[in-house]
Amino acid sequence: AQVDSSVGGKTAVDLPQGKNLCGAFHQPVLVLIDPNTLDTLTPHFFSDGMAEVIKTGCIKSASLFEKTENQNAKDIIDDIIFECVSIKAGVVERDEKEHGERALLNFGHTSGHAIEKLHNFTTISHGEAVGIGMVMITKAGEANGITEKGTSERIANVLKKYNLMTEDSNDLHDIIACMNADKKRTADSINFVLLSKIGESFTQKIKNGDIPKFFGLK
Template sequence: MEITVRTRERTYPITIARGALKRAAELIGPCEGGAFILTDSGVPRCWVDELSAQFPRASVHVFNASERAKNIGTYTEVLEHMAACPIRRSGTLIALGGGVVGDLGGFAAATYMRGIRYVGIPTTLLAQIDSSIGGKTAVNLGGIKNIVGAFHQPSMVIIDPDTLSTLPKRQLANGLAEAIKTAMIGDAALFAAFEDGTWKNDIQGVITACLQYKRSIVEQDEDEQGIRRILNFGHTFGHAFESASGGEYLHGECVAMGMVAILENDEIRRRLEKVLCAVGLPVSCAYEPRRIMELVSADKKASADGVTIVRVDEIGRGELRTVSYGELERILTRRAG
């Protein structure tokens, strides 16, 4: 299966196929200015070996797996290694791993020699359905997530669902939260597959459906000025829960709780909770609403007048709406009493 993404910067293919990692060199083609493989220590050796064996002259750089490593220090280290190789302007950076490797590698590729070719090979479900497309790259700074970054479109994305065979169950559920989000805002048939459990027989179908939806949104609004904000469903409170939890909850888990918290339609909320519970995602947490509201207003996407949220009054159809902080607080606390 191949999806073509058309952006201002370039048009690129996403290959989604079992066993695609084995064909990576054939798909990527010659890397004239040198190939640099970036990965982290959490990516199982078998996937790194499978890729690096196809690029015998490539440099392989492995950094310590953690969200905390997505920082300027690791970024500088990567650039230093690339310069030492040397990787030339016509070289290729291949990022093999989850969203951390993708965001850091994408930012290194965006900035090294003012931008070199970037190939993403996402290996977590979250990265395969979400962070691998859209062109956003970033690192964290001073405890603030994704505060330094750039838009840099990949030249190609290779998704091999077989790499998910080694992914821990919690990480799989983390990615499923974003898939369920996609179903809620844009794909009623996908939501039905989650409700009846048939999604389990077709993970490749789930990945494809999510990418097709995200592609259609990103192509309409590359710079996140309008419709792309629909992808933030569940993220208004989700990001605040994530900050409040200090790492206890994963991003997808916070999005799951964030979707439940922002939904005003009781019937839809009950159906969503059932789907989330079935895949092992949390549906509520016990943070102090005042603290959550403080974190919402400190978010980089917030403005003085209020916040743009996503409303879902019908499964498969999200709508943007700007609400005041007072209204948002009412939504957050309405079921507490």
């Protein structure tokens, strides 16, 4: 919450059909962030939050990503929180209702939400699922020639550094089928967030019938 969900005013609940399918935008009067409270978290939940830090670096800040690679995040957590909040606040100010740029914040979330649903929102945490989703979509981007080679490996390595998962036990066919319930789906396509390289992201609509091929299925 300190690096992502507390800023932006998006409120939602999970339904049996999928993640975050019912909600609204309601901006808070005030957001208070006290990094000292992170000391009360178990290592698992600290790692879970790091997935959103890594995501923010992937889509908007190569320097932030490099900090997570080359330093211990706990040692510079105040700086990390400040940068993440600054980046997200800027995006939200420019696109409050997610008509454009704000969609970039969903990097890794389309596959991630499908994975969470397949685990019935119990045996895998949000950060773990998003981490797997970031690796999945980046591998697909590399395979399709639109993401710089080696990007998925860098992401996987930094996820492992913070004890996060990089792959899921569910069959890829099942994950793709489950994506059809994602809120970013339209009648004939899904709007995926892709990287050209670390720190540079964009959205691309992929037709439903082309999604399996995009992820390497025949």
